[in-house]
Amino acid sequence: MKRSITVRLVAMFAVAALVIFSLIGAALYGVLKRELARHQQDELTTRIQDMQYMIGRAGDTERWSHVQAKLDTLTPADGSVRYWILSDDPRFQYGKDLADIDRIERNPNGIGTMVLRHREYPLHTLSKTIAPYLARPPIRLIVAVDAAPYIHTMRAFVIALVSLSLSGVLLVMLLGYWIARVGLRPLKQLSNEAQAIGPRTLSQRLHISPLPAELSDLTVAFNGALERMEGAYHQLEAFNADVAHELRTPLANLIGATQVALSRQRSAAQFEEVLQSNLEELERLRSIINDMLFLARADQGEPATSLTRTAIAQEIDKTIEFFEFVLDDAKMTVRIGGDVAAEASIETALFRRAMSNLLHNAIQHSHAGAEILVNITQQPNLIRVAVSNPGQAIAAHHLQRLFDRFYRVDPARNDQHQDQNQYHGHGLGLAIVKAIANMHGGSVFADSADGVTTIGFCIPLAQAGAGGNKQWGNETEN
Known part of the structure; x- marks a missing residue:
């Protein structure tokens, strides 16, 4: 099976486009992931700072009831934002599913992830410890936001990125095929011109002027090869004609002398004279053949060895x-x-x-x-x-x-x-x-x-x- 340059170029275009789109997509994915994480962290930090001042001033149960009311107001019905307050004193606790709070994964800066049994997606959390005030012991405030929008956004981005990348690769392949066909058109024309050259048109040469610079050197070299081949072909024709001429003369002499000798009765001396003349012509033939064989060996590159x-x-x-x-x-x-x-x-x-x-x-x-x-x-x-x-x-x-x-x-x-x-x-x-x-x-x-x-x-x-x-x-x- 012949390997097409066009197909190879299209495949290389596709691979190059796929690599470029993959690198760009990976970079965009990383940027988007960091920006979404920063956005959620900023949201968590803002919510904790909003509640930290109110909770810090609530030192008795009366003020604490205002805190709970405020937290109820800030908690949406879909549970996309959740608040928990942990305390050794049950009077100063807040939030649902407090039993699951201990399973929170967090790093030293208070950022963590929480998975609740009845939720499909995890929650991103931020915790803050608030010092005791009056009758209130120290408490731990936890704010959580649903990771579903974050995950949906990343998933939609990946799907869009893969779709656009594949579409881009396909478009690059189509454009690459067109570019390769247009770019290789001079080579196709050059091939057609070369195929038109035969034994009867050895004097024809490939046109150089319309070709791009990359093909000019190849065309010049090919024309040089054609010129040398034409010279060798004409030399071979002349050589064959000369060989035929040189061999024809002694052969004609041999045939003519033999025919004359056989045309009538002759004596032994006369036949001996004819044979002697034929021998001279045969020696000449042998000399020509030996010289031609020697030249043939020399043409094959045989060097002088016994120096x-x-x-x-x-x-x-x-x-x-x-x-x-x-x-x-x-x-x-x-x-x-x-x-x-x-x-x-x-x-x-x-x-x-x-x-x-x-x-x-x-x-x-x-x-x-x-x-x-x-x-x-x-x-x-x-x-x-x-x-x-x-x-x-x-x-x-x-x-x-x-x-x-x-x-x-x-x-x-x-x-x-x-x-x-x-x-x-x-x-x-x-x-x-x-x-x-x-x-x-x-x-x-x-x-x-x-x-x-x-x-x-x-x-x-x-x-x-x-x-x-x-x-x-x-x-x-x-």
Whole structure:
């Protein structure tokens, strides 16, 4: 079951309103209770003070009869106000239910509560001791008022408070629902816009201007994700098209050569020649597939693991040895320059593969007799390996895409080596260089100016450790 933000907001509004109303109600209940108690205490105090003066001057039975008459007058018929006078002398006593007076609960200041058998509600009392006067002994005057009005008032208040609180909570829920719907309307519109985006409308972006500030950042981030997804989608489309194109050519060559070979009777030597040609195409297919599998593993974040602290120039020199015959045929030379003593922790097999692709690319796009420079630069946190070769300049908009898979600049740049199939790659060499740099935590770069093209990569410089002290010269020719 999906959890609705609107329902959650309404529930939170209701809980907050209930808590607030409860706190306010408790505070009002306490205030009202204290005020009613004070009011009753003031009434009791006033009545005792009114009678205290008269009783204090009644020192004989004649005057006492006036006191009793006065008390009879002040006692209402419903018994809401009662008077009792307790004395050791029965002549100076007053009131009904004197036997129940001893059960009165009182505190030291004379305030108490009395429960009579024939009354539903208790009485609140206040007692006062009056000193003896003439023939009258000391007496105890008790005034009581009925607690029923007090209890009824508190009960009515609680009922009204609970009813109003529940009504207020319900009203808050309704208003909260409306507020939540109105407040979340931009989010709903945003969701509808997002749902309208599909593979055919990847260029569409969410509108930011009508949205509140809280959703603007989310929308900007979502639009950024759409932009990156659009780029990745177009790149994937181009990659799929390039893969199909690259695989189609050798497959077409294999099918065509096989069909021609089977079109008529041929000798064993002729079939051997066809098989040799097919083998070359199959080797090319295997190379493409292996490179694609390697790039797929690199895309999944596979790091370089078998790191060894190695002299960078030494590994470059070993890579150059594999191109010795190619360089001799093209009358080219390769020179290693820069910080030739620099060392780093690398996976040597991957490093040589990246250098091999860079050297192959430089040889492929250089004229006969050219000198290729491999420059090593050691910086505080990384080592920079750059391969420079003379040749036709590359436009800036091409430089940004040199490391894309199957991307090629103008084929005319291949010069005289364009017709030499053994030198012509399939467009994954520099992409593999970028993948290897990423596997080492580094990056790639490319530059072309003044007739010199420089392509290379950077790898983080490992912490200082043991390493060879072999010194390299500034030039190595093959």
